[in-house]
Amino acid sequence: MPTYEDFKSQRIVHKYIDVPGIDEIDVYLQHEGFEGFKKALTMKPEEVIAEVKASGLRGRGGAGFSTGMKWELMQKNVEPRYVIGNDDEGEPCTFKDRELSEKLPHQIVEGIMIASYALGAHKAFIYVRGEFVKGYQQIWKAIRQCYEKGLLGKNILGSGFDLDVVAHPGAGAYICGEETALLSSLEGGRGYPKMRPPFPGQLGGGLYRQPSVVQNVETLSNLPALLRYGAAWYASIGVPPANTGTRIYSVSGHVQKPGNYELPLSITLGELIEIAGGLRPGRKLKAVIPGGASMPWFTEQHLNVGMSFDDITKAGSLAGSGSVIVMDDTTCAVKAALRLVEFYKHESCGWCTPCREGLDWLVKILHRIEHGEGKEGDLELLADMGDNISGKGTLVGTFGTHRTFCLLGPSGVSPMRSSMNLFREEYAYHIRHKKCMVAEG
């Protein structure tokens, strides 16, 4: 059985996380700090982009889009342009960015410096989730220390490159982790998603309508090492060519050692659960959500699925934010679905109708089923209302095409659909017997 000790040497982002005082710039500098940025300064910006593209690095925020490609697609020759670090981690059971913000803030800042240099941005923002009070303070501390060391500001290290970085706290809305809503919020408006096209990388679509790149802070944290050791080294880790590097998996739920584990993308689901301590003795695995609360559920038969972006997609779910929620056989499928849909209902921004009204009703119906008030026909009603939010023609697994403005609505439907597809008999039992099958067993 694999343990985390076997993989610790392969860590990229968490390489120095256990070093005491690594959140101070002097310690960070002793541990290869800003070497990646200094390396980038010796290269032309296009070369940095080419390097990132060659590494096969994909966004760690949720969509898994190629970072190099995104940078290439950013509209050229328009000033000003912005780079934004997305630290608005709000998905239930995802907690990797929080740890990075609190323990390795300089690495995030270095990452955003590299990205800004490559993209020609002279102003960068780090949008930190409002609840991350410590993370916010740590990032500001890192920014201040960088200014003190001449790593930020005018003419950095004599290179002629100017950069200012600002950390900005969110105000508690999950939707602001969606990049266009994040931009609305950063601009000072309500956190509503914006229409695409124009995409954020294009003129008119980004921050203050200028071309912008929004990048998850874990992605940014990969950049220093990527630059230090080169694309070829990075591409050799994980499952080349399209799923390179490592990923921080936030494992939670019914495992014995929940937490963040940075592992190569070549790991399988079964191995990951074992590394996280395995299930409690005597318990059986019921379901796993492999990529954050909204992704289609896996079961025991998926334990051999690789945890890379493409393998998870092939198996019918999505890699998402890299959080893994493990549920054993003490879990009520209805209650789990209710809890998850409730989250999305609470976080719906209210912009479009199906999400605002539809999730509200899904929760009400799930709630009555869970509380023994379900009616005949509720399952059909749930399914049909789900279809009106997130179309029947599914994209992946239970994650449907959307009738909504952004993906929050379908995200809310997906857990309900997954659990209903997999555990329909539990729903039926709830309705028929007015109580839970699991609790009784």
Added chain:
Amino acid sequence: MDLVNLTINGKKVSLPRGTLVLEAIRAAGFDIPFFCYHPKLKPVGMCRMCLAEIGTPRLGPDRKPLLNEDGTPQIGMMPQPQATCTMTISEGMVVLTETETVKKIQNGVLEFFLANHPLDCPVCDKGGECPLQDLTMAFGPGKSRVGEVYGGNTRLREGIWEAKRHWEKPKPLSELIALDRERCIQCGRCVRFTQEISLDNALTFIYRGAQSEIDTLTDPPVDSKFSGNTIEICPVGALTSRVFRFTARVWEVKPTHTVCTQCGCGCNITINTRLDKVLRILARDNDRINECWICDRGRFNSQFINSEARLKKPLIKRNGKFEEAAWDDALQLIAKTLTQIKDAYGGGAIGGLASGKCTVEDNYAFQKLFREVLGSDNIDYRPNGRIKHRLRRVPDFYEQVENADVILLVGADPLEELPILDLRIKKCITQKRGALITVNPRRILLDQHAAVSLIHPPHAEVEVVSGLGDAVAKGLGLRVEGSEKSSTLGEAADLIAQSQRLVILYGEESSDELVAALHRLAASRDRQEAVFGLCRHDGNALGALWAGAVPQNGGLNVDGMMQVAASGALKALYIMGQNPVNSYPDGQLAKEALEKVEFLVVQDLFMTETVQRADVVLPAASYAEKDGTVLNVAGVAQRLKQALPPVGESSEDWKIITALAYFMGHRWGYKSCADILRELEGRHVEPSERADVLTFQPSTSKPFAESDAETYPFVLLTGVQLYDGSVSLQHSERLSHLVEAPFVELNRDDARGLGIAKGDTVEVASPRGTLKLKAKVGRNVQPGTVFVPDRQPGAPVNLIFDPARTVQRVRIAKAREDE
């Protein structure tokens, strides 16, 4: 034009590039439901009602369309239905709006809306003209599947688990608008109106998701002069008019399509009446004038029409008291007296004030009475002689403003004077990327959207405009470095020099020198000629001018009549629809003049200060009660339609005058407005030629002596307010809260120096008199100047105004407590 070919439900259409798919579907003759889309607002894709299946031609590796075996292009359908309001058409696009998928979506979205909508249509004002009602009938589900959450378990039915969201209803958003949050479908039209069109951000969403609601964060609530439009664009009964609420069902009212004459904009409106009572006024679409908006004054100021205080019978003053009289007696008395005066002193001893508030026909009849019957040329329609009049017809005036690249606004505040012009200027700035340059002695609200605001010392506008003209002529000034002042002037000159489509708007009391300077400025550019717009306030000022209600052969103008009357040489004065006691700049002279004339006839709606001084009073009809023609600020002629018969025995002005002429032996034989208009057009002389023939010049103004400047240290600025003390507002109770208590606005530094705080009562004194006003303190007025609006109720600034001075000066002091 660049046309795009596409197929909608099998029908081939060609439409201009940039058309939204939703508009294309409608243009092709298909029905597509929507709530959040509005042609004048930016598309947002919120309601998800207009989704359709859309496909585009598949392209091969060579970027050429792939063809099917039969030669038709292969169509790749998008994986999911798209919101048609946020997508523009493209070549070869295929749109399907009648498929099962689309029907299911429409059904589903309507079900979501109705899940929380209260279905209280029987008591909802919107019922009968409600898009949600109509679209539910056309596209919605037959019945709801989500009506009730729980059966018998009452514990679970409480709080958020209730079947429907419940709110206290209605919640008053402002004095004029009530919000029913249960009915709201959160399409955001109202919020977006205040963010995109009126730019006052009077409404906003608060809270999130299913708990979102509309609210106002301004103080006073919904601080907008256009708030009523949100009621009209609300697709449900969430926003309702507190003036109209519960007065009638919409299918019971009689709509009359007419024109608003409360200012010079010429907005097209629909008056809804029932049993000869005006219930509400709606905007009527006219893209060349008001698009689909009107201001709150035009919309809500309707109660005065059916007010109990209206004059309903002719009145004759006997022994200092008014007595009701029959029309015949009153007209006979007027005819007899005017004939006597004419015989004794000649027609020149009779003066007439016509009105820019009356129709072309009224004014034509009035001047005809004077010229043909009384033999007098003493006619003027203006409230005072400083007002410029020039009739220049610019049929596409509002489009010119909208499409201008630079608008130069001098000495005017469109938000207060011509609100719909204000909206067009804002549209030019926000949607057409035009630049606004304002030249005013004080800051106005529009300045926050201006590219350059040149705030100048009082009465220095000519220097500023000349300076601008010089800079433009020299071709430099272009962004002068250095002092802030010169750089803003340089920036303005830069904009003007480069402008292709310059529009110059100037206030109606601009001096001749200013107008000349503006023309020089426009001529100094070697570009297309500028468009000039004179901001006349009165609803038919240009129509009165066109009808000839001005002296043409050496007669007296309004200033002349006032002065001659005060000297006792003018024996009779006939006033139609004016209130000089309140609105003539020199209020004391006006009072004196009216006291001195031997015989005063006034035609009006209400017992105004002027009417009180009359010998004979004739009750007139309001704009809602008559047919006629009016010319708006751009000289565009439009028709008034009678929405209800005149109240009581009141009558249209032209009818009164025609009858009077009859009593004096002249049979004009007019049966309708059309007869008058035909005659007017037959004899028509373009009035711009004769407009400047004004023989009487008031005595020349003398500047203030130095010593005066010490005693009266502040320069007094006046200006128009939308909600002023005009008599119609006084008789519309629902608007009374909008009319502010009489105030004076001071610079905060001056106020601090005088120990005056916001809200204090202060005395504003000139050599002519003293007014007690409430102090407003801020930075809108410059130090050393104070602003007092015209025609404030109970405290008309014309009482302390001295027209003999070029510069008005006042003294400010905090009023003593014991008073």
